[in-house]
Amino acid sequence: MKIAILGDIHGNIEALKSAHKAAQERGADKIYHLGDLGGYAPFVNEVVDFLIEHDIEGVQGNYDETVANDREHCGCRYEDPFQSEMATLGFEWTKKHTSQKSKKYMEKLPFEIRLMIDGKKIIIFHASPKKNNLYWYEDRPEKFFTEMAEKVDADLLIYGHTHRPYRKDLDGKVFINAGSVGKPKDGDIRTCATLIEISGGDVRADFIRVSYALEKTAAAIIESGLPAYFAGKLREGR
Numbered sequence: 067m068k069i070a071i072l073g074d075i076h077g078n079i080e081a082l083k084s085a086h087k088a089a090q091e092r093g094a095d096k097i098y099h100l101g102d103l104g105g106y107a108p109f110v111n112e113v114v115d116f117l118i119e120h121d122i123e124g125v126q127g128n129y130d131e132t133v134a135n136d137r138e139h140c141g142c143r144y145e146d147p148f149q150s151e152m153a154t155l156g157f158e159w160t161k162k163h164t165s166q167k168s169k170k171y172m173e174k175l176p177f178e179i180r181l182m183i184d185g186k187k188i189i190i191f192h193a194s195p196k197k198n199n200l201y202w203y204e205d206r207p208e209k210f211f212t213e214m215a216e217k218v219d220a221d222l223l224i225y226g227h228t229h230r231p232y233r234k235d236l237d238g239k240v241f242i243n244a245g246s247v248g249k250p251k252d253g254d255i256r257t258c259a260t261l262i263e264i265s266g267g268d269v270r271a272d273f274i275r276v277s278y279a280l281e282k283t284a285a286a287i288i289e290s291g292l293p294a295y296f297a298g299k300l301r302e303g304r
């Protein structure tokens with residue numbers, strides 16, 4: 067059985083279309099998303115419609131929870147005051163332009179999804195087992211991975227939030243950060259669809275990177291009134 071995971075889409079419909087196509091072409095039996103549907107690019111409502119139309123289930127990200135409930139802050143963390151100011155502008159723009167229908171969809175997303183495939187217990191969440199805004203990078207100490215794994219009964223943990231994909235195997239558990247569809251931050255500007263194949267007790271993960279109409283998204287960002295800074299970041303993969 068092959069599943070595909072579409073991490074943090076962030077309003078980038080062009081990236082979503084290309085990542086989804088790549089997942090289908092690779093024969094994904096079922097596709098899931100990891101939440102964080104708006105922010106940074108303007109097509110938040112188109113993203114929600116696409117997910118509904120293609121029957122793509124998913125979990126709630128910090129951005130979805132805060133947009134849907136009209137919070138003051140997206141719950142993200144920023145390294146400097148300028149980044150923080152840009153993020154605030156993006157968050158305010160997104161709250162204003164997200165339709166009631168999309169907000170309802172975001173509000174109803176579950177915190178986690180559990181699956182059982184070929185005897186493997188799988189859990190899918192946005193960032194970490196109990197908190198939707200914790201940054202779980204690959205270079206966290208092994209103790210951190212173990213502590214997270216102890217919080218849930220699962221063999222395979224799938225999440226995103228950091229926008230940097232990785233796989234780590236530790237003490238019989240498999241940890242997969244599926245990266246980001248719409249705003250990669252690992253220096254690769256291509257979109258990312260993570261394909262996970264489970265068979266005979268083995269877990270195989272492929273981070274499929276494909277080009278998409280990035281300049282179309284960049285132009286739309288500038289046109290929309292979102293900070294042009296976000297278009298520059300897309301072009302850098304940061």
Ligand SMILES: [Fe+2]
Binds near residue numbers: 074127
């Ligand atoms: Fe995100």
